[in-house]
Amino acid sequence: MGPDMRGLDHSWVPLHLAIGWIFTRDRDFVGKLPFDGSTRKVAVAIAIQIEMAKGTKAKPIDDSWLDLRDAMLTGKVRAQGIPYWRRPRDGGFPVETAEVRRDIPAAEIADANLRDDNEYRDCLIPKDWHVSSAPFYRNIQVLRANLLAVFRPPAPTTKDEAGAITALANLLREGPKLRRAEARRNLAAEGFNISDRRFLNRIWPQARLEAGLEALAPAGRPAVGDASSQPPQSRR
DSSP states (O other): OTTTOOGGGSEEEEHHHHHHHHHHOOOHHHTTTTTTTOHHHHHHHHHHHHHHTTTTTOOOOOHHHHHHHHHHTSSSSSSEEEEEEEEEEEEEEEEEEOOOOEEOHHHHHEEEEEETTEEEEEOOOOOTTOOOOOOOOEEEEHHHHHHHHSOOOOSSOOHHHHHHHHHHHHHHOOOOOOOOHHHHHHHHTTOOOOHHHIIIIIIIHHHHHHTTTTTSSOOOOOTSSSSGGSSSOOOO
């Protein structure tokens, strides 16, 4: 997709956006959050929304982190980060060393707290960091497919339908020959929970029109995944 990609449009979602999604289950809200933000900024944005809702109460955002942490510990949500250490140096400040991004083991998740570390936001810091040999982790991301499978979006609404049409229209602009079955898979991966009837009768034709195409694809090779695309059984 183009440069207007939003948080949940990426295969790997920054930790603060994942927490924002778990808290709100609102794609529009998460899409407006800065991609390079932090959980602290998410909490501020949510507090503003609550204030605008005239004092509506909500559970603390820390609860959403704990829900995500549990899913990471049980392997339901895959998480990656950049491990780093601050090792003491004779006569000076500690020297930071880092490795390449990798999966975060469950044991290191269980033995860490989520907090800021100087210029880094939303780091996993070992509870006994001053004596532990375990690394710190920064730039933590979770796999979007896992996130949306475990923390499912709410039942579709008119707003969700409009979002699905826009998302699919963007895909069709990039690939006008996109087939229905592939389009369905893409929307599901983006977290849109749309019924088959709604997809065929409203989402698909409206998205094609929005992309500058005919509402129905011209007759030709059947869509991949359609029953009609299966080769005929040979007769003996």
